[in-house]
Amino acid sequence: MMKGQALWALGTMSGTSLDGVDAAMIRTDGHEIFEFGTTAYRPYTDAERATLRAALGRWPGEPGVAEAAEVVETAHAELLARFTGADLVGFHGQTLAHDPARRGTHQAGEGALLAEALGLPVVWDFRSADVGLGGQGAPLAPFFHHALARLTGAERPVVFLNLGGVGNVTWVDPSIPDPDKPGACVAFDTGPANAPINDYMRLRLGKERDEAGALAAKGRVDARIVRTFLTHPYFLKVPPKSLDRNDFHTLLKSVRTRTIPNAVATLTACAAAAVAAGFSQFPSPPEAVLVSGGGRHNRTLMKMLADRLPCPVKPVEAAGLNGDMLEAQAFAYLAVRVLNGLPTSCPETTGARMAVGGGQVSRPTVPA
Structure with missing residues (x-):
């Protein structure tokens, strides 16, 4: 593989919602998406x-x-073995x-093992170097979001909002050609999104999610x-900032005496309120919010966002993108940048x- 050429990269994502593994291929040189x-x-x-x-x-070790x-x-090995034509893999892990x-x-997950299993170079451990330089190690999709905005x-x-277990946003100014230049991107985790809702549904009803937000729609916030x-100190912190999935674990306790529909409606409203709180930290108002991740299928959450935010809120499909695979595509893009x-x-x-x-690159001893 020659540096700088367009490559077919296969990216993966296993998010904090713990639903499964997404995998997606893109062709890119690490700048443009072709x-x-x-x-x-x-x-x-x-x-x-x-x-x-x-x-x-x-x-x-624990x-x-x-x-x-x-x-x-x-x-990951089972899923990625289905693909052909990839030049390298971007493996996020769990x-x-x-x-x-x-x-x-x-x-969790060893990229070197995947490289041997697949016979392909695997780029992995994307976050440690950033943390080592004093960064939050998250979110990591913003440079891909910048490329998408220009594409x-x-x-x-424009703002890209990902609603996974935790919510995160990227404010992008597409007039600035390079994502690492000042003013091109602002990014941070907004707060809990699907994780508290999913955890509550599992604990109380044995279900993995509030399908389409149907239960929240019946409840009272x-x-x-x-x-x-919203008085949590996190919302007063200036970005960049990031969260662990369980940082707001007390949220479930706050709704324990509410009826199930009211509890789910309240948890959903908290996710929307966290996103709205983040708007004050953007350099300028965006013209739209493009939503990816599982949360965009929650119609009640999307309505709450539309009611709270000062600009149109749309699933990323409105821009011709795949909201289920955006994060997997992001790690394919980042893998080429690392290379x-x-x-x-x-x-x-x-x-x-x-x-x-x-990110570090692991190469197989015997290429495919």
């Missing part, structure tokens, strides 16, 4: 999901982590713990709980002291 390729999804089984959930919040890593590696201020960040012809600032939620020695984050996106190219 083509979107095939995609696939492998859900975790109930047993696999339980293993991952049991390891949340744990660090390498109980359950090795078992979680094996689940991640096995699921975030189990994230504490950049103290202990660092922990994504779709945006001329004024407890405005007092939402107001208290080409380009930065993957910068002070404005993660708070790192300088632009940094995260």
Whole structure:
């Protein structure tokens, strides 16, 4: 592979919602996106999901982590073996713990094992270098969002909002050609999104999610709980900033005496309120918010966002993009940037002291 040439990269994402593994191919030189390729999804089984959930919040060497890593590696190897034509893989792994201020960040899964299984170079461990330079290690999709904004012809600032277990936003000014230049991107985690809703549904009803927001639509929001939620010190922090999936674990306790529909409605309102709170931290108002991730399928959450935000809120499909695969595509894009020695984050996106190219490259002993 020649540096700087357009490559077919295969990216993966296993998010904090713990639903499964997304994989997607794109052709890129790490600057422009030339083509979107095939995609696939492998859900975790109930047993696999339980293993991952049991390891949340744990660090390498702690109980359950090795078992979680094996689940991640096995699921990825099975899914990625379905693809042909890839030049390299961008493997995110599964975030189990994230504490950049103290202990660092922990994504389970060994990229070197995948490289041997697939016979392809694998770029992985995307976040550690950023954390080592004082960054949050998250979010990491902003440079890809910048490329997407330019690809779709945006001329004024636009916001990409990902609603996974945790919500994150990227404010993009597409008039600035390079994503690591001052003013091109501002990014941060907004707050909890699907994780509290999904956890509550599992605990109370044995279901993985509030499908399409149907239960929240029947409930009444407890405005007092939402107001208290917004007093959390996180919302006063200046970006860049990031969260662990369980940083707002007390949110479930706050709704425990409410009826199930009212509790789910209130948790959904908290997710929307967190996004709205972040708008005050953008350099200028965006012309639209483009939503990706599982949360965009929650019609109640999307309506709450539309009611709270001062600009149109649309799923990214309105811009011709695939909202289920955006993060997997992002790690395909970042893998090529790593291979080409380009930065993957910068002070404005993660708070790192300088632009940094995260990720390490593992090559197979016997290429495919």
